[in-house]
Amino acid sequence: MNNKMIMMKFMFMVIFMIPLCLKKNMFWLVQNLMMLMMFMFMNLNVSIYYNTNLSYMFSCDIMSFGLILLSIWICMMMLMASENLLKMKFYVNFFLFNMLFMLLMLYLTFSMMNLFMFYLFFEGSLIPTLLLIVGWGYQPERIQAGMYLLFYTLFASLPLLMGIFYIFNKGNNIMFYFLKFMNFDFYLLYFSMILAFLVKMPMYFVHLWLPKAHVEAPVSGSMILAGIMLKLGGYGLLRILILFEKLSLKLNFIWIIISLVGGFYISLKCFCQVDMKSLIAYSSVCHMGVVIGGIMTLNYWGFMGSYLLMIGHGLCSSGMFCLANINFERLNSRSLYINKGMMNFMPSMSLWWFLLMSSNMAAPPSLNLMGEISLINSLMSWSWLSMIMLMLISFFSAGYSLYLYSYIQHGKYYSGLYSFYTGVSREYLLLLLHWLPLNLMILKVDWVMIWF
Amino acid sequence: MKKNISICFLSFFFLFFMSMVNFMMMIYFIMNNMVIFLEWEVITLNSVSVVMSILLDWMSLLFMMFVLLISSVVIYYSKSYMSSELNLNRFIILVLLFVFSMILLIISPNIVSILLGWDGLGLVSYCLVIYYQNFKSYNAGMLTALSNRVGDVFILMVISWMLNYGSWNYIFYLMFMKNDYEMYMISSLVIVAAMTKSAQIPFSSWLPAAMAAPTPVSALVHSSTLVTAGVYLLIRFNLLLVDMLFLKILLLLSGLTMFMAGISANYEFDLKKIIALSTLSQLGLMMSILSMGMPDLAFFHLLTHAMFKALLFMCAGVIIHMMNDIQDIRLMGGISNYIPMTSLCMNISNLALCGIPFLAGFYSKDLILEMVSLSNLNLLIYYIYYLSTGLTMFYTIRLIMYLMVNDYNLMSIYNLYDEDYTMLKSMMVLLFMSVVSGSMLSWLIFLNPYMIYLPLNMKMMVMYVSLLGGFIGYFVSNMMIYSMNKFLMTYNISSFLCLMWFMPSLSTYGLNYYFLKLGQNLLKYVDLGWSELYSGQGMYYILKNYSIFYNFYQVNNFKIYLFSFVMWMMIFMFLMMMIL
Secondary structure, three states: OOOOHHHHHHHHHHHHHHHHHHOOOOHHHHHHHHHHHHHHHHOOOOOOOOOEEEEOOEEEOHHHHHHHHHHHHHHHHHHHHOHHHHHHOOOHHHHHHHHHHHHHHHHHHHHEOEHHHHHHHHHHOHHHHHHHHHHHOOOOOHHHHHHHHHHHHHHHHHHHHHHHHHHHHHHOOOEOHHHHHOOOOOHHHHHHHHHHHHHHOOOOOOOOHHHHHHHHOOHHHHHHHHHHHHHHHHHHHHHHHHHHHHHHHHHHHHHHHHHHHHHHHHHHHHOOOOEHHHHHHHHHHHHHHHHHHHHHOOOHHHHHHHHHHHHHHHHHHHHHHHHHHHHHHHHOOOEOOOOOOHHHHOHHHHHHHHHHHHHHOOOOOOHHHHHHHHHHHHHHHHOOOHHHHHHHHHHHHHHHHHHHHHHHHOOOOOOOOOOOOOOOHHHHHHHHHHHHHHHHHHHHHHHHOOOO | OHHHOOHHHHHHHHHHHHHHHHHHHHHHHHHHOOOEEEEEEEEEEOOEEEEEEEEEOHHHHHHHHHHHHHHHHHHHHHHHHOOOOOOHHHHHHHHHHHHHHHHHHHHOOOOOOHHHHHHHHHHHHHHHHOOOOOHHHHHHHHHHHHHHHHHHHHHHHHHHHHHHHOEOOHHHOOOOOOOOHHHHHHHHHHHHHHHHHOOOHHHOOHHHHHHHOOHHHHHHHHHHHHHHHHHHHHHHOHHHHOOOHHHHHHHHHHHHHHHHHHHHHHHOOEHHHHHHHHHHHHHHHHHHHHHOOOHHHHHHHHHHHHHHHHHHHHHHHHHHHHOOOOOEHHHOOOHHHOOHHHHHHHHHHHHHHHOOOOOHHHHHHHHHHHHHHHOOOOHHHHHHHHHHHHHHHHHHHHHHHHHHHOOOOOOOOOOOOOOOHHHHHHHHHHHHHHHHHHHHHHHHHOOOOOOOOOOHHHHHHHHHHHHHHHHHHHHHHOOOHHHHHHHHHHHHHHHHHHOHHHHHHHHOHHHHHHHHHHHHHHHHHHHHHHHHHHOHHHHHHHHHHHHHHHHHHHHOHHHHHHHHHHHHHHHHHHHHHHHO
């Protein structure tokens, strides 16, 4: 095959899946094709040292490879999780189109070599997310949530666009690979380039859009938000920071401090949540805080660990949102006061709650633990005083995970419950597909960890 | 025939077999002085390898043998004890998972791979504590899990401090890097981690609370395995710990734990809690002898204690079953007339706990106390040791009197039975071990015997305090109810003593209030307050107001135009007039 088509063929595969959305009963076919695509993509040759598979503007190194795999995987599982739409016949075709468009955008975001094109698709992936939230959300507040999602990101990313143009103007190229040959010690540029990604991550103080969006989004929206959208920020930071080597050493402490203290504060806020989804959303802010800390230390452990934790957290929090949705579909509420005593109804689902909850609190042998260990290593080698905050974060993350688990699983079930059905095999498969890579990949962890 | 093959029997058989295999291997290893060290590399980053290590030496094999033996009989026991449980499979699987994580903890000499067992123990024990669905076990489980999580976090910090050495196989660095500054940090973190797992003083409150678990779990988890994980970790780290300031603090804390638990056990009326507190007291003993630099004695006592304490819990389980799930010892009494076999087991394990000669506890405890007398100690520690020994006798005799001798107070008509052979058979195994394991182990694991050389009174000191404690225990158990009310005269001090020095309250309400309050305030003032004001809502507010403002101008533009024209003209004319 022509070498130029290696990366593009997957793009075409997604594009040519779009006509399938026009027909009826294509839901599972699209899902299966996505899975097929994932396995095909897994066979791509990637080198640990270089960007490989160059063609037009596409390229692939280990990090984009892993994140593309994660995107396809999550998109596939989003379809699996939202079978309810299919049953209700709730604009299924448009939903499928939206999924495919989202997958396309994410694929292009992660595979672009060009900073501007990356920016374009980075913003482009907002559109299907917004449509998901506004279109398939449950409550009227979803409009506000959509606005928050859109404008938080846009507010910070227009400076990013200006920054990209500035870099292009000065350096005459904006290829990721060549960024390492440039160095800008320019405060305004630093802030304008970093801030968009920090909002996307999200960093503490600019995280408000995330819980709102999660609470209002349908399960697929939550999964993609927690699974991939947050990782776009981390991906961007890992690519961009090479531009500001000197300035980063001076200024990165700001973000580390905000994220670590914020991570602790967020984990305390988790204890005040009574909405399952909101709690999980807050917990992802907490984890992403540690990721920001790891990236901003600029050392090898931090870069590796942040990539690994992004993958691990993508799988884990997406799985937890699935679980929350499984309860929601049965009880029509996300309140912790109503979702109680589930162990009496769904003992097997309780196992999955426990497994994913324990992965969320970074219990072995999950990827999260390995990622957290390397991030702790990086942050501790940056300053040992970060130990205090790391200990608090790690302790309270166990606390709120257990709080969530035992509040839902134990106790008396809600007495206003009229009818109930237990888990179906689709859901168990869905959770298995989240959990298995999360805990099995530790056996070959360099595959999702070492990216340069 | 088909009825016999249950998951309990299968697991029992498997675990028992594994235990025997471990025993044989242990004998082989100890005879040939052999150590097997296996390593599997997970990943190497910056020339630091994350490895999964397995260390098999006589110590780990012996400990595994004990854990497997106890767990096998406990599972066999729970076939009858949990027979009416609907989800027996879940229960047995949880117990098996627990044993698995304990084994992973025992065999890994690497601080990263030990997490696999260490975290696993915390999580599975959490599941086991909250096994019964009520608020009590929910709270107890949360307390247990979070206290243990403190230890996990400290282990995580140890991992990041060990990064300095370029490998996490701590076992290689203990001697060589002993005087390094980072090693001080590491060892203090390890000590705190071990203190959480072994429920030493600031963290003791979870151990009695964890008695909310089913009794077989208490027998396995909260007496012989989970709580000894901390002691075991420190035994592995012992080379590092000698001559350290923090170790002196540990000696004091563990001594106080021993003393505190002994006193609290005397105030307690809950059968399982008394046993739990006696476990706590024995853990304090192990920790304190460990912090005096005698890890082999701590290990010895760990093993013998595991045997008789598991047996004690199993007897308590039988009694609780028989008493219609009543745990209050004031309602029990005279049971030795009705259930002789169980009473026999109960008494033997209780006496072994006190260190009555030639039972299991005697060999370890007496040796420990004599080594304490031999060593160069201050008076405080010496008194704590001996007072705690007396207190052990005190609460044991009190318990025995309450259970065996005093009147049966629950109901006027009752029918106790002792013919549950599933439970009895499993207790017999441990009964045998509680009798012989002390002497067996002392011949097996000590290469050269300890030389004890003491004056007569110091040698007899154990006897004195035990007799004194025994007598007091006897008198206390015969105390009339109106004399008990005299405790109210010293209400403050007795509530201080019987509530474990207020530790349960301090570690729950004392801490969580502040954090929850902080979280609530943060949510209110930061997330729903200032952050909203300065980003989402604030921007919306400003934009909205300005647009209203401009809209106002634009809507009224004609009027304003005329008005401002007139204004300007007036100003102009005024200025003209000024100039002219």
